Amino acid sequence: MSFSFRQMWTIASKEYKTYFTSPIAYIVIAGFLLIMNWLFFFYLDHVSAITLQYKMSGSKVLSLTEGIIKPVYSSMNVIFLFITPFITMRLFAEERKMQTLQLLMTAPVSVWEMVLGKFLSAVMLVSTMLLLTLVFPIILAKYGNPDLGPVFTNYLGIFLMACCYLSTGIFFSATSENQIAAGAMTFAAGFFFWLIHMASQSSGPILQVILEYLSLTQHFNKFNMGIVNTSDLIFYLSFIGLGLFFTHRVLDSYRWRD
């Protein structure tokens, strides 16, 4: 079956607009910015205090990368774990509940166009949020001399992490008519893949490798340090792809049910 980017875009743009006709987008964005700005200010203040202390004692200066960029962006990653379920939970669950999925299912739209269209709308919302945080590196660059490499890798890592949460979320949204249940399941699954490496300490050598590989956090840590590995990229892309694939299977199965 052929894939139409036009159809995908029609769905993506409609969904993106829908975020802003409901309070969800505003609450999510406002909450996100409030926490992020507070964290940024907190670390900035912390670093300037420490720098002052170091200068007086004559020792090494804490770098902007270590003191601000790394902690701020790894906190941002945690926040996305909490807020992405709110972004994805209604995508399919609401359509099922309100019986509007019939419109899409009987329109000349393929299931992939539907899944990718909805996913894209969520990705666009997350990207909007990320763009709003670009003010942090701009402030740092204006008043200091930060290393922009880690800034870039952190954004890339967070973007991929968020896409993993979104693809999990879209899957759970497709499996349920209940938004809250879909959101809760997304959070539980995200949390699971986030902490899975913790179990590796008490397991055998082979299992340890597997568990660490499956952990979303372990892969993010590299990006956080400023390293981009092909293997990490492949891991994230596979994770996202698998989530979307399962979503496709779930939606396709509707046609066979009562």
Next chain:
Amino acid sequence: MIEVSGLTKIYGQRTAIENLSFNVSQGEIVGFLGPNGAGKSTTMKILTGFMPATSGTAKIAGFDVFDETMGVKRNVGYLPEIPPVYFDMVVESYLTYAARLHFVPKVKLKSAVDRALEKTGLTHVRKRVIGNLSKGYRQRVGLAQALVHEPKVLILDEPTVGLDPVQIIEIRELIKSLKGAHTVILSSHILPEVTATCERIVVINKGVIVAQDTIERLTTRMKQGLAFQMLVKNSNPVGIEALRAIPGVKSVLAESGVQNGKISIEINPNQGELRDRLLEVAMKGNLGVLEFGSEKLSLEEVFLQLTTTDQANNGGQS
């Protein structure tokens, strides 16, 4: 325009529809009539390409509903039982969305939406949020959605359910106005609904077609009479038995042994003319006929008869 042959759908153990065959030609309005749970919605879902059938074939506008689903979907406008409207969207942008999903070219979007709004009488609420509209208006928005891409075939699942009488008449008029330009199939479990809008009806019960004909022919067939009533002076058992013995007579109900008794005679369908014979036997049997006339069955009764007899026949199987 619509060709259905041998369509069967089985859900697990339950047979929803069995061996349905019917045709609808270009510009026709056909009513799909049957009690709740007869398989109307299932048939419609298959025709829209939403759900595959277990066996049989169906073609819409030349496209096979199984192999050429996209072609079918482009040429069909579908209004499900519950209109698929987004409560948080404005009427106009909802219709634009539906039009875009159906490949209406960008330059024609506005005119397509305007036309659908006008046809369904929604122009004055175009800027309103759908969730704030009344049920009747939401139904119209659903209908406008089905019309917006000017499909060749319209499939409407219970389009007037839950509306008030005035809205029902409006929607019926609207459907009638579509005749010629679109081929329409609409389902209903309410008979007047179908008689008011359709030229031809397909009666379905328990997944099987029990009758299909034009409304005119169905009513004339009924007017010829399947049932007669006699008022007799002397209702004697011998005469009644004689009536019962006439080939083609299904049942005779009589108030036996009374003065001026009523006798109801029901004859099998497609029996042809039996009135002469009935009177002859009645006279020979010394009943003393005072009045004789056909008991006119309304279409409603025919529908009931068709669907309930079938139910009795199938009773043993289910």
